[in-house]
Amino acid sequence: MDRQLDEAPCGFxxxxxxxxxxxxxxxxxxLLGFDRHDLINKHMNQLLTKPSRIFCQxxxxxxxxxxxKIEEMHFSLQKKGGEEIPALIFANRHKKEGVFVIECVLVPMHQRLEFESExxxxxxxxxxxLKEAAETNKELENVLCELQAKQKELIKLNKQKEQYQERIKRELDLAKNIQGISLSTxxxxxxxxxxxxxxxxxxLSGDMYSFYQISPGKYGFIILDVMGHGISSALISMSLRSLFQLLIMKGATAEEIMAELDTQLHLLFRNGDGIKHYCTAIFLTIDTNTKEIEYINAGHPPALWIGRDTEITEFKSTIPPIGIFEDLTFRxxxxxxxxxxRLFLYxxxxxEAISANTLxxxxxxxxxxxxxxxxIVHFLKLDEEIGIKVDDRCFLLIEV
Structure with a gap:
């Protein structure tokens, strides 16, 4: 690396x-407090906070x-001591010596806080x-001039903030569309x-469902609910959904699928600061050839089976939510x-909106x-119409 690039005023x-x-x-x-040998040949995740790692992937x-090419994407960097630094990243991908490389410029966003403090x-x-105006009129004029200059700078920064918020909204809208499209049809x-x-x-939502036809007459279903709401929960649920899709297409068993999802949650936060994200989930298969349903319920509300005689059977939880305890046994x-x-998963x-008896x-x-x-949707929308703060909501109705 040449000297000018090595000493550039931004990260590279x-x-x-x-x-x-x-x-x-x-x-x-x-800026981050690392030595070069700490990072070379290590993954970019070494420099990022946990949410930014998921966002990156x-x-x-x-x-x-x-x-x-990427312009002005927001990341949160993490110093060696753990301090978070907001930054903008600009990147280009091109071939170098026959292989693709990604060159990134990272610009810290410290100035806004410094200007607000000033x-x-x-x-x-x-x-x-102002209290001493009679004695210090000249000093007051100087201060007012300084204030006007700072106010102009604040207006400029506020405009930048509005532009940043618009970009974030566009990215959230894109993420929401991606999340909706990824749901099974x-x-x-x-x-x-x-x-x-x-x-x-x-x-964005931490709820997610997915289903597939595994083989003629056999179908697999999953519905899950990641702790919390918003971006972090949505990213985790999307990660688990992608893994589920891969596993079910490989023909994994119910026990293998739930064990792998549990492992994935632990791996996402293996190097964290003690923060845990857990997820309730129920996975089941319906085999119309053998007329048998197999399921694993990890801390999730019970699935309801309604037979032809309208008698209800509950598929209740038998193990804790995934992501809490390691080395769980899934049966x-x-x-x-x-x-x-008829089968109802939710x-x-x-x-929270409909009582168990009414449901x-x-x-x-x-x-x-x-x-x-x-x-059911009519009952759910009654809460929204009267302004009650609602949780993520998701359900599947399956007629066998």
Whole structure:
């Protein structure tokens, strides 16, 4: 690396296409408190906070590989001692000596806080000067001039903040669209019919569902609820959903799927500061050939099976939520049915709005599942109409 680039007033990174650090300039090393040997050949995650690591995997790398260019994406860097530094990243991807590399420029965003601090100091000086206006008129004029200059700078910074918020909103809207598109599309055939509902409390949701036809006559379903709301929960749920899709396409068993999801949650926060994110989840398979349902419920509200006689069977939780305890043992339970029936899976946001008794009456009604879905959604929207703060809400209705 030449001297000018090494001593540039901004940070510089050269990454491999999979995110390993190939080169880093002295400016960035001094900003974060690392030595060069601490970072070379290490993954970019070494420099990022936990939310930024997830954001990087889900958005930064897919976008740079698709567009070959990124401008003004916001990341949070993490110093060697743990202090967080907000920064903007600009990146280009190109071939160098036959292989793709990613060159990144990182610009810390300290100035805003410094300017606000200076403006507050100027205001305090102005207030004191006003009390002594008769004796210090000249000093007051100087302070007022300084204040006007700071106010102009604040207006400029506020405009930058508005532009930044607009960018964040666009990115959140994009993330919300991606999250919605990633949900499985309901379908119907001679064996099974599926109706689904999904509503986030914020721009993004920690609830997620997914389902697939595993083989002729056999179907797999999962519904999960990550602790909390918003961006961090949504990123975790998307990560788990991607892993679930990979596992079920490989033909993994119910025990293997839940164990891998549990491991993924622990790995996401392995190097954290004690913060844990847990997730309730229920995974089940329906085999219409053998007329058997197998399931594992990890701390999730019980799934409801409604037989042809309208009797309700609950598939209750038998183990804690995933992500809390390591080395959990996952054992599936099974349920045999005779004449088909209806299955209802949901997250706890549904039962916060509808009592268990009312919910049982609704799902037992002898109507098509799309009509029952409309009735349940009507009850859920009553909370929103009267301004009650609601949780993420998600449910699946399955007619077997």
């Amino acid at each position: 990174l050269m990454l491999s296409d999979n995110g390993n650090i190939l080169s880093v300039n002295r400016t960035l090393l001094e 889900l958005y930064f790398f897919p976008l740079i590989r698709h567009e070959n 403006i507050l100091k100027a205001r305090n000086i102005a207030a004191a000067a 309901p379908f119907s055939n001679e064996e099974i019919s599926i109706s689904a509902y999904y509503q986030s409390s914020n721009e 599936k339970s099974s349920f045999a049915y005779q004449e088909g029936g 997250t706890d946001g549904v039962t 049982n009456l609704l799902v037992k009604e002898q109507e098509p599942i799309h009509a029952i879905k409309e009735k």
